[in-house]
Amino acid sequence: MLKQLREQVLEANLEVVRRGLVLYTFGNVSGISRADNLVVIKPSGVPYERMTADDLVITDLDGVIVWGELRPSSDLDTHLHLYKSFPEIGAVVHTHSEHATAWAQARRPLPPLGTTHADYFYGPVPITRELTEDEIKNDYVRATGVAITDAFGNRDPMEVPAALVAGHGPFAWGRTPEDAVHNAVVLEAVARMAMYTFALQPNARGVSQALLDRHYFRKHGATATYGQVKK
Numbered sequence: 277m278l279k280q281l282r283e284q285v286l287e288a289n290l291e292v293v294r295r296g297l298v299l300y301t302f303g304n305v306s307g308i309s310r311a312d313n314l315v316v317i318k319p320s321g322v323p324y325e326r327m328t329a330d331d332l333v334i335t336d337l338d339g340v341i342v343w344g345e346l347r348p349s350s351d352l353d354t355h356l357h358l359y360k361s362f363p364e365i366g367a368v369v370h371t372h373s374e375h376a377t378a379w380a381q382a383r384r385p386l387p388p389l390g391t392t393h394a395d396y397f398y399g400p401v402p403i404t405r406e407l408t409e410d411e412i413k414n415d416y417v418r419a420t421g422v423a424i425t426d427a428f429g430n431r432d433p434m435e436v437p438a439a440l441v442a443g444h445g446p447f448a449w450g451r452t453p454e455d456a457v458h459n460a461v462v463l464e465a466v467a468r469m470a471m472y473t474f475a476l477q478p479n480a481r482g483v484s485q486a487l488l489d490r491h492y493f494r495k496h497g498a499t500a501t502y503g504q505v506k507k
C-alpha cells in the first residue's frame with residue numbers, strides 16, 4: 277500500500293540521520309497522500325539502520341492504523357493535527373537537532389538575521405506557547421500540534437515552513453518528504469548561525485524588510501528567479 281510514498285518517507289527518515297539532525301531513534305518524518313487521506317509515518321523506536329519501507333505505518337487522519345505491523349511514531353498526533361490544519365503541506369519532519377532545540381528550550385523565536393534565513397523563512401520561526409498542565413497530562417502530542425497552529429494564527433505556514441515547540445524541539449514541513457527534510461536541515465543551519473551571531477554581537481538586529489522580501493521572493497512565488505528555467 278502506498279509503496280512509493282513509503283519509500284519516499286523512509287528515505288526522508290534516513291536523510292535526517294545522514295544530515296546529523298537525529299541521534300538514536302529521536303525524531304520522525306511522515307508524508308501524506310491527499311488523494312487517499314492517508315499518512316505514512318516512521319514506526320516508534322525502531323533503529324534507523326534496521327528500518328525498511330515495510331516497517332512504516334499507514335494511518336487515516338484520525339490515527340487509525342490501516343496498514344503495517346508496528347506501532348506508529350509517538351508523535352503521530354502532532355503530525356495529524358498539522359495535516360488537518362495546513363492543507364498545502366505534504367510532509368512533516370520532527371527532530372531534536374541541537375541548535376534549533378536550544379532555541380526551543382530557550383523559548384525564543386528564531387529571528388531572520390541574514391539572507392540564509394530569508395531564502396527559506398519569510399520572517400521569524402515562531403516559538404509555541406507553554407502547554408497547560410491539563411494539555412500535558414491528557415493530550416500532550418495533539419496539544420503540541422495545536423500550539424504550533426496557534427503560533428501561526430493567520431500567517432501562511434508555507435512562507436515559514438517550521439516552528440519551535442517550547443521545551444521540546446523543531447517541527448518543519450514541506451510539499452514533499454524531501455522538501456520538508458530540506459527545510460529541517462536549513463532550519464538547523466540558521467539556528468546555529470543565529471547562535472554564533474548573538475555570541476559575537478548580543479545586540480544583533482534582523483535583516484531589513486527590503487532584504488527579507490528580496491531574498492524570500494527570489495526563491496518563492498510567481499516572481500521567483502532563482503535557479504534554472506524548467507524546460
Ligand SMILES: O=C(CO)[C@@H](O)[C@H](O)COP(=O)(O)O
Pocket residue numbers: 301302303304318319320321322348349350351370371372
Ligand atoms: O520528541 C519525541 C518524543 O518527545 C520523539 O522525537 C522521539 O524521540 C521519537 O519517537 P518515535 O518517533 O520513535 O516514537
